[in-house]
Amino acid sequence: MDPLIELVGVSKTFPSQEGDIPVLDKLQLAVEPGEFISIIGPSGCGKSTLLRIVAGLEVDIEGEVLVDGVKVTKPSKTRGYIFQEHRLFPWMTVQENIAADLPLKNPEVRARVKELISLVKLEGFEEAYPKQLSGGMSQRVAIARSLLRSPKVLLLDEPFGALDAFTRAHMQEALLEIWQQNRTTMLFVTHDIDEAVFLASRVVILDPRPGRIKEIVPVALPYPRDRTSEAFQNLRTRVLRSLEHKQEEEEAWSI
Amino acid sequence: MNRTLANISAVPGEVKPQKRRTESARRPSFRQRRWVKGSLLPAAVIALWELGSLGGGIDPLLFPAPHTIIAEFWNMITTGELQSHLKISLLRAAAGFLLGGSIGLFLGIFAGMLRPVEDYIDPTIQMLRTIPMLALTPLFILWFGFGELSKVLIISLGAFFPMYINSFQGVRSVNAKLFEVAEVLEFSRSKQITKLLIPEALPNILLGLRLSLSFAWMALVVAELMGAERGVGYLIQDARSFMQTAVVFIGVLIFAAAGKLSDSLVRLLERRLLKWQDSYKGKN
Numbered sequence: 418m419d420p421l422i423e424l425v426g427v428s429k430t431f432p433s434q435e436g437d438i439p440v441l442d443k444l445q446l447a448v449e450p451g452e453f454i455s456i457i458g459p460s461g462c463g464k465s466t467l468l469r470i471v472a473g474l475e476v477d478i479e480g481e482v483l484v485d486g487v488k489v490t491k492p493s494k495t496r497g498y499i500f501q502e503h504r505l506f507p508w509m510t511v512q513e514n515i516a517a518d519l520p521l522k523n524p525e526v527r528a529r530v531k532e533l534i535s536l537v538k539l540e541g542f543e544e545a546y547p548k549q550l551s552g553g554m555s556q557r558v559a560i561a562r563s564l565l566r567s568p569k570v571l572l573l574d575e576p577f578g579a580l581d582a583f584t585r586a587h588m589q590e591a592l593l594e595i596w597q598q599n600r601t602t603m604l605f606v607t608h609d610i611d612e613a614v615f616l617a618s619r620v621v622i623l624d625p626r627p628g629r630i631k632e633i634v635p636v637a638l639p640y641p642r643d644r645t646s647e648a649f650q651n652l653r654t655r656v657l658r659s660l661e662h663k664q665e666e667e668e669a670w671s672i
Numbered sequence: 673m674n675r676t677l678a679n680i681s682a683v684p685g686e687v688k689p690q691k692r693r694t695e696s697a698r699r700p701s702f703r704q705r706r707w708v709k710g711s712l713l714p715a716a717v718i719a720l721w722e723l724g725s726l727g728g729g730i731d732p733l734l735f736p737a738p739h740t741i742i743a744e745f746w747n748m749i750t751t752g753e754l755q756s757h758l759k760i761s762l763l764r765a766a767a768g769f770l771l772g773g774s775i776g777l778f779l780g781i782f783a784g785m786l787r788p789v790e791d792y793i794d795p796t797i798q799m800l801r802t803i804p805m806l807a808l809t810p811l812f813i814l815w816f817g818f819g820e821l822s823k824v825l826i827i828s829l830g831a832f833f834p835m836y837i838n839s840f841q842g843v844r845s846v847n848a849k850l851f852e853v854a855e856v857l858e859f860s861r862s863k864q865i866t867k868l869l870i871p872e873a874l875p876n877i878l879l880g881l882r883l884s885l886s887f888a889w890m891a892l893v894v895a896e897l898m899g900a901e902r903g904v905g906y907l908i909q910d911a912r913s914f915m916q917t918a919v920v921f922i923g924v925l926i927f928a929a930a931g932k933l934s935d936s937l938v939r940l941l942e943r944r945l946l947k948w949q950d951s952y953k954g955k956n
Contacts, residue, residue, distance in 0.1 A: 472856060492856045504853045508871040508948040518854075518863040548950035566857065 419486070420447035421569060421602050422471060426480035428627075429466055439627035440466050443480070446621065446630065450569075453596055453603040455613035457656065458623030464606045467628065468572045471604060472498045484569065497563030497601075499573040503555035505547040505562075512543040515561045533561040536595065553577075553584040557591065564595070570602040577612070589615055593640060610656050614649065615642055622659050632659050736918040741925075744918040754907075758926060761892060761903040764820065768827025768895075769888040775828070776835030776884065777877065783836075784843025785869070794840075801833045805891060809898050823895035830891030831884045838880025842873030875946055882938045889931050 427444040430437040440463040448454055456464045469475040471482055473492040482489040484496065492498075505514045512521060512530050519526045534540060537557035547555055556576055563571060573592075577585045589612060596603055607613050613620045620634040634656055638648055718738050724730040725737030732740070748754040779797075783790040809826060816822035846869055854868050870877075896905020904923050911919035 474852060474855070492858070494856065494858045496856075498853075498856045500849070500853075502849070504849055506850065506853075506868070506871070507950065508874070508946075517857055518859045518867055546948045548948065562857070 421450040421452075421485060422446075422448040422604070423483040424467075424471075424480070425483065427467075427470060427482060428479040429463065429470065429475065429477075441470075441478075442627035442629050444628070444630060446633075448570075448602060448604065450602055451600045453616055453618045454605065454621060455617035455619070456604065456606045456621045456623060457608065457610065457613045457660070458628065459625050459660065460608065462623040462625035463628030464608075464623055465574050467623075468498075468574050468604060468606050471570075472496055472572050474498075494566035495569050497566060497568035497571045499556070499559055499563060499571065499576045501575045501578055503547070503552070503559045505555055505558055507547050510544050510546055511539060511550070511558050514547070514558050515565055517562055517565075519565070529565055530561075533564055536564070536598070537561045537591070551584070552580050553588055556580070556588065560592070560595070564599065564601070568601060570604060573603065573605045575607055576605075578607070578609075585612070590641070592616065597640070610653055610660070611644065614652050614656060615644060620656055622656060634659070733915065733917060736921065741918045741921050745922050748919075748922065754922070754926075757902055757904050757907045758930075761896065761905065762930075764823050764895065764903065765827060765888050765892045768824045768891065769831045769885060771824065772828030772831030772888070773835045773881070773884045776832040776880070777839050780836040780839030780841075780880070781843055781869070781873070784840045784873075790840075797833070797836060801837075805830060805894050809894060813898065818899045823892075823900070826895040827888050827891040830887040830894075834883035834887055835880040838876045838883065839873060842876030842880070843869060845876065846872040875942075875949065878938060878942045878945065881941075882935055885934045885938065886931055889927060889934075893927065 424444045424446040427441055428439065429441040430439050432438075444467065456467065458464050466475060470478055471484075471489065473489045473496065476490060489496075506517070509517075512534065515530045515533055516526055521527055521530065534543060537560060539554060539557060539561070542550070542554065547558070550558065559576075560571075577588045580588060592603075593616065595601070603616075605613075605616055614636055617636055620636060621630060622632045622634065623629065624631040634652065636652055638646075638652070642649055721730070721735065722738045725732065725735065730737075736744075745754075779793065783794055805826065808829070812822045812826055816825060850868060850872065851864075854864050859867060892903075893905045893908075896903040897909055900906040904926050908920050908923035911917070911923065
C-alpha cells in the first residue's frame with residue numbers, strides 16, 4: 418500500500434540571536450492510510466512543529482512532506498488540525514462552529530452537522546455557545562468541525578493535555594471510536610506515555626534538540642486496550658526507557 | 673463499546689445549556705431596579721432645585737424653577753416649535769453621522785487589514801484628529817458657506833474619528849490563533865471577513881458606533897451655534913440672547929435626552945449581538 422503521508426528528510430531551523438537553532442533534523446517517516454500514529458517526546462523536541470509542518474502551517478523547511486504523493490505547500494481541510502486549545506469561534510453556537518464557513522441553511526450541511534453532533538455526543542447542545550461548554554465538550558466540537566470536511570488525516574496536537582484525568586480517558590475512548598468508525602488516519606502528538614500507547618498502532622519517539630526519530634515502537638495490542646494488562650505495561654515501560662535514556666545523557670552533558 | 677458511548681456525555685464537570693426561560697423571567701425586575709437606581713441622582717437634584725426655587729433662594733433668571741421649564745416645554749410642544757427645531761437637528765445629525773461613520777468604519781477596517789494602507793493614511797488621520805473642531809469651523813464656513821453642507825460635513829468629521837479608530841482597533845485585536853483555524857479550514861477571503869474579522873471586531877465596532885453617535889451630537893451643537901436659522905442649537909443660541917433661560921434649559925435637556933436615547937439603542941444592539949461574550953460584567 419502506498420503511504421498516505423511521507424516525510425522525506427524534513428529539517429527545520431528557527432532563527433535566533435545566536436544563530437539558527439535546529440528543531441527537526443532529517444526526519445523520515447511513512448504513514449499508511451488508516452494508521453493511528455502517536456508522536457511522543459520531551460518538550461522542545463519539535464513534535465508540535467512536526468505536526469504544523471504536515472498541516473502546511475510551517476512551510477519554510479528543508480526536505481518535503483508528501484500527502485497522497487502531493488507536496489504540502491499550504492494548509493488544507495483534507496488535513497484536519499486539532500489544536501491544544503479548542504479554538505472555537507466564541508460568537509458561534511456549537512452547530513455554527515461545526516459548519517463554520519458552510520451555510521447551515523443548506524439541508525445537506527445541516528444533516529451532516531447533526532450526524533457529527535451525535536457522533537461526538539453533543540445532542541442538546543446545538544445552540545450552546547463555547548462559553549457554556551466544558552473543556553472536553555469544546556474539544557469534541559473542534560473534532561466534529563474537522564470531521565465535517567472529511568479529512569484524510571487528523572492532526573492532533575496534545576488535544577487532551579488541558580483536560581482532567583477522567584475527561585481525558587473518556588476523550589481517548591471517544592477518539593478511538595471515531596477512528597474505528599471513519600478510518601481517518603491519525604497523527605497524535607502527546608507527552609503522555611500512557612496516552613500514546615493506549616491510542617496508537619505505532620508510537621514514534623522523538624529525541625530533543627534537534628528533533629530526531631529515535632525509535633518507532635509498534636503496538637500490536639487489540640482494541641479496546643486494557644491499561645492494567647501486562648502487555649500494556651511492558652510496552653509502556655519500553656517507551657519510558659527509550660525516553661529516559663536520552664534525558665540521563667542530557668543531564669550528564671549539561672553538568 | 674456501547675457502554676462507553678453512553679458514558680461520554682456523563683463526564684463529570686459538564687454543564688447543561690442554560691435554560692433561557694428562567695433567565696428572561698428574572699430579567700425585567702432586575703432591569704427595573706437598575707433603572708430606578710440610575711434615576712435617583714437626577715431626581716434628587718431636581719427635587720432640591722424645585723424646593724430652592726419655591727423658597728426663593730435661587731435666582732429664577734439663572735435657574736428657572738423646574739415647573740416653569742416644564743410649562744415652557746409644554747407650550748413649545750403644543751405650538752409645534754420644538755418639533756420643527758428637533759426635526760432639522762435630527763436630520764443633520766443623522767446625515768453627518770451616516771456619512772462620517774460609514775467612511776470611518778470602512779477606512780478603519782481597510783487600514784486594519786492592510787499594513788500599507790495603515791502606513792499611508794493613519795499618521796495623517798491621527799494628526800487631523802487632534803485639531804479642535806471649533807478651530808475648523810471658520811474654514812468650513814469659508815469653504816462650504818453657511819448652508820446645510822458645511823453643517824453636515826462638520827458633524828461627519830466628528831463622527832468619523834471614533835468610528836475609524838475603534839474599527840481599526842477591532843480588526844487588530846483579532847486573535848491570530850483563530851486566523852490559523854480559518855486557514856486550516858480554507859475559508860475564502862470573503863468568509864474570513866464575514867465569519868471571522870467582523871464578528872471578532874464587533875465589540876470595538878459597536879463601541880465606535882456609540883462614541884461616533886455622541887460625537888455627532890456634540891458636533892451638531894458646534895455646527896448649529898455657528899449660524900443657523902433652525903435647529904436645537906439655534907434655539908439655545910437665540911434664547912440666550914433674549915435671556916429666556918428656560919428655553920436654554922429645554923434645548924440642553926433635548927440634547928441630553930437624544931444622546932442618551934441613541935446610546936441606549938446601541939447598547940441594546942450590543943446586548944443582542946454580543947451575547948456570546950464571556951467577559952466580566954461587574955459585581956452585583
